[in-house]
Amino acid sequence: MTAIRDVLTTAIRAALDDSDLPVPSAGVELTPPRQREHGDWATNVALQVAKPAGRNPREVAADLRDLLLGAAIPHVTEIEIAGPGFLNFHLAPSWLHDVLPDVLEHGPDYGTSEALSGERINLEFVSANPTGPIHAGGGRWTAVGDALANLLASQGADVHREYLLNDAGNQLDAFAASLLARMRGEEPPEDGYQGQYIADLADALRDAFDGEPSHADALEWGYARMLQEIRTDLERIGVRFDTWFSERTLHAQGAVDRVIEELRHRGHAFDHEGAVWLRSTEFGDTRDRVLIKSDGSPTYLAADLAYHLDKLGRGFTHLINIWGADHHGQVASLQAGLRALGVEPRPEFGPEPEVILGQLVNLMRGGEPVRISKRAGDIITLADVLDEVDADACRLTFLLQGIDHVQTFDIDVVTSQSMENPVYYVQYAHARIASMARLAAERGVSRSELSEVDLAELTHERELDLLRSLAAYPEVVADAAHGRAPHRVTTWVREFAGRFHGFYHDCRVLPGESGVTPAQTQARLWLIEACRVGLANALALLGVHAPDRMDRLPESDEGGAQESASA
RNA sequence: GCCCCCAUAGCUCAGUGGAUAGAGCACCGCCCUCCGGAGGCGGUGGCGCAGGUUCGAGUCCUGCUGGGGGCGCCA
Numbered sequence: 001m002t003a004i005r006d007v008l009t010t011a012i013r014a015a016l017d018d019s020d021l022p023v024p025s026a027g028v029e030l031t032p033p034r035q036r037e038h039g040d041w042a043t044n045v046a047l048q049v050a051k052p053a054g055r056n057p058r059e060v061a062a063d064l065r066d067l068l069l070g071a072a073i074p075h076v077t078e079i080e081i082a083g084p085g086f087l088n089f090h091l092a093p094s095w096l097h098d099v100l101p102d103v104l105e106h107g108p109d110y111g112t113s114e115a116l117s118g119e120r121i122n123l124e125f126v127s128a129n130p131t132g133p134i135h136a137g138g139g140r141w142t143a144v145g146d147a148l149a150n151l152l153a154s155q156g157a158d159v160h161r162e163y164l165l166n167d168a169g170n171q172l173d174a175f176a177a178s179l180l181a182r183m184r185g186e187e188p189p190e191d192g193y194q195g196q197y198i199a200d201l202a203d204a205l206r207d208a209f210d211g212e213p214s215h216a217d218a219l220e221w222g223y224a225r226m227l228q229e230i231r232t233d234l235e236r237i238g239v240r241f242d243t244w245f246s247e248r249t250l251h252a253q254g255a256v257d258r259v260i261e262e263l264r265h266r267g268h269a270f271d272h273e274g275a276v277w278l279r280s281t282e283f284g285d286t287r288d289r290v291l292i293k294s295d296g297s298p299t300y301l302a303a304d305l306a307y308h309l310d311k312l313g314r315g316f317t318h319l320i321n322i323w324g325a326d327h328h329g330q331v332a333s334l335q336a337g338l339r340a341l342g343v344e345p346r347p348e349f350g351p352e353p354e355v356i357l358g359q360l361v362n363l364m365r366g367g368e369p370v371r372i373s374k375r376a377g378d379i380i381t382l383a384d385v386l387d388e389v390d391a392d393a394c395r396l397t398f399l400l401q402g403i404d405h406v407q408t409f410d411i412d413v414v415t416s417q418s419m420e421n422p423v424y425y426v427q428y429a430h431a432r433i434a435s436m437a438r439l440a441a442e443r444g445v446s447r448s449e450l451s452e453v454d455l456a457e458l459t460h461e462r463e464l465d466l467l468r469s470l471a472a473y474p475e476v477v478a479d480a481a482h483g484r485a486p487h488r489v490t491t492w493v494r495e496f497a498g499r500f501h502g503f504y505h506d507c508r509v510l511p512g513e514s515g516v517t518p519a520q521t522q523a524r525l526w527l528i529e530a531c532r533v534g535l536a537n538a539l540a541l542l543g544v545h546a547p548d549r550m551d552r553l554p555e556s557d558e559g560g561a562q563e564s565a566s567a
Numbered sequence: 568g569c570c571c572c573c574a575u576a577g578c579u580c581a582g583u584g585g586a587u588a589g590a591g592c593a594c595c596g597c598c599c600u601c602c603g604g605a606g607g608c609g610g611u612g613g614c615g616c617a618g619g620u621u622c623g624a625g626u627c628c629u630g631c632u633g634g635g636g637g638c639g640c641c642a
Contacts, residue, residue, distance in 0.1 A: 034589095035586065044584090169642050295640080325571075325636050404572060406573070425605070491581055512601045513601050
C-alpha cells in the first residue's frame with residue numbers, strides 16, 4: 001500500500017462524507033487505469049453510489065471533483081470526469097519519485113506486509129507416496145507450494161512447510177510385494193507397482209540381503225530408499241520441509257482410535273453393515289463415509305482426520321493443503337469430518353483445512369504426449385528434469401500459469417530449448433544491473449547520498465514505467481498471497497524485467513558519449529538499485545536465484561548457412 | 568447420471584466487474600561508433616455458442632458444446 005494511494009482514498013471518503021453519500025460496501029476502489037490518458041489513478045465511486053442515491057453519476061462525480069480539488073491533495077494536478085462517471089486523477093511525476101526512497105528504505109522487505117501477522121499456517125504440499133520417485137508433474141506442487149509459503153510469510157504469517165508420508169496404508173505393502181516379486185523374476189501383483197525403477201530397486205534389494213528378505217524387511221528397505229530419493233530431489237530443487245510427518249505415528253499413538261471415539265461421543269459416527277460410518281452428510285458432504293471397515297481397519301479418511309487434528313493440536317491457526325485435482329473427491333469428507341470434530345471455520349479462511357486443488361500436468365516430449373504408462377522408460381521423474389535443466393528454470397516454468405489450468409510441460413522445450421525459458425530474461429535483467437554496478441565501480445562512478453540526489457531527473461517514460469511497476473508491486477504480492485496465486489508474481493516480474501530492458505535500451509546510466517548529465521547518472525544509479533531490489537524480492541518469493549552475472553551464450557550461427565531441403 | 572476445473576491471437580498463456588483485451592513463441596520488417604543483442608522497436612492476428620444480472624461482462628449467473636479430473640468398506 002503506497003502512501004499516495006491512502007491519501008487519495010482518504011480524500012475520496014471525506015468527499016463522499018461531505019456529500020452525504022455512503023462509502024460503497026466494498027470500500028473505495030482506486031486503481032491505475034489501463035489507458036495512460038486516463039491518468040494515474042481512477043475511481044468508480046460516483047458510478048457506485050449514484051444509483052442508490054437516485055442521482056446522475058456524472059453529476060455526483062462533478063460534486064466529488066470540486067471537493068477533491070479543494071482538498072489540495074499532494075501531487076494531484078488534475079481531476080477529470082470521464083466516461084459514465086469515472087474520476088481520473090492525474091498526478092505529477094513527483095508521486096513516482098517518492099516511490100524510489102520507499103523501495104530503497106525497505107530493501108528486502110519492500111513488498112511485505114503484516115496482513116497475516118499472528119497467523120501460524122501449516123502448508124502441506126507434495127506429499128507424494130514414498131513408493132516411487134517424484135513424478136515430473138509433482139514438481140508443480142513443489143514449486144507452487146514453496147512459492148506460496150514464501151508469499152504467506154511475506155504477509156507476516158509464520159509458515160510451516162509439511163510433507164505427509166503415507167507410510168501406514170497398503171500402498172507400501174503393494175510396493176514391497178512388487179519389489180519381492182520382481183526380485184524373484186515374477187510379475188508384480190495386480191495392484192502392484194511397475195516400471196524400471198522397481199526392477200532396479202529389486203536388484204539392489206537382492207544385493208542388500210543374504211537370502212530372500214521378509215516382506216517387512218523389503219518394505220522398510222524400499223521405504224527408506226524412496227524417502228532418501230525424494231528428499232534428495234526436493235533438495236535439488238531447493239525446497240526444505242520443516243516437518244516430515246509419518247502417518248504411522250498416528251496409528252501407533254492411538255490417534256486414529258481417539259478420532260473414532262470422539263466422533264461417536266459427538267454422535268456423528270454410527271455402525272452399519274459391520275463398519276463404522278461418519279455422518280458427513282450432516283456437514284455438507286454428498287454421502288456418508290466409512291471410517292472403520294468391516295475388517296476392523298481404519299480408512300484413509302479416519303487417518304487423515306487424525307492427522308489434521310494433530311496439526312491443529314500443534315498450534316496452527318490455519319491449515320492449507322495443496323492437492324492435485326485427482327484428489328478433489330476427498331475434500332468434502334475431510335472438511336465435513338473436521339467440522340464434526342468441532343473445528344470451527346474461520347470466516348476469512350473458510351472450512352478447515354483449506355484445500356487448494358491444482359490441475360495436473362500433461363507431460364510432453366517433442367510435441368508428443370507422454371502417457372503415464374507402466375512401461376519402463378515412460379516415467380519422467382522430477383530428477384530426470386533436473387538432470388537436464390537447472391532448478392531455477394524448472395521452478396519458474398511451473399510458476400508461469402495459474403494452477404486452475406492443466407499445464408503442458410514439454411520436457412524438450414524446458415530442456416533443449418531452455419533459452420526460451422522466461423527465467424533467463426528475468427535473471428538477465430538482474431545480472432545487467434549488477435554488471436552496470438561493477439562497471440560504475442571500475443570507472444570510479446559512485447552514488448551520492450540519496451538525500452542529495454535530485455530524483456526529479458527521472459522524467460523519461462521508461463523511467464516512470466519502472467517506478468509505476470515498483471509502486472504496484474506490494475499490492476501484487478498481497479493479491480497473490482490472498483488469492484493463493486504465485487503466478488501473479490511471475491507475471492509481474494516478467495513485465496518488470498521487460499520494462500527494465502526497455503529502459504536499458506533507451507536510457508544511458510553511466511557517463512559516456514551519450515550526453516548523460518551527472519545529475520541523471522546519479523538518479524539513474526539509484527533507480528537501477530531500486531529495480532534490483534524489486535527483481536530480487538520477486539524472484540526470492542518464487543524461489544528463483546537472482547544472479548549477479550550469467551554465462552554468455554555461445555555465439556550462434558548467423559543463420560545463413562541453413563541448408564535448404566534439397567534432396 | 569452427479570461433482571470440480573478449463574475454453575482468450577496459429578501455439579503457450581496473462582488479464583479474479585470498468586473505459587481502446589495484453590505478452591512470449593511463430594511469421595514479416597527494422598536497430599549494434601557508447602553501460603552484456605539472453606536485448607530494443609514496428610506489423611499480421613483473438614474472448615467456444617446462447618441467454619441473463621449490471622450504468623458497465625473476457626471476468627458474475629443459467630443453459631449448451633468441447634476438453635481435463637473425480638464419484639470405493641483404495642490411498
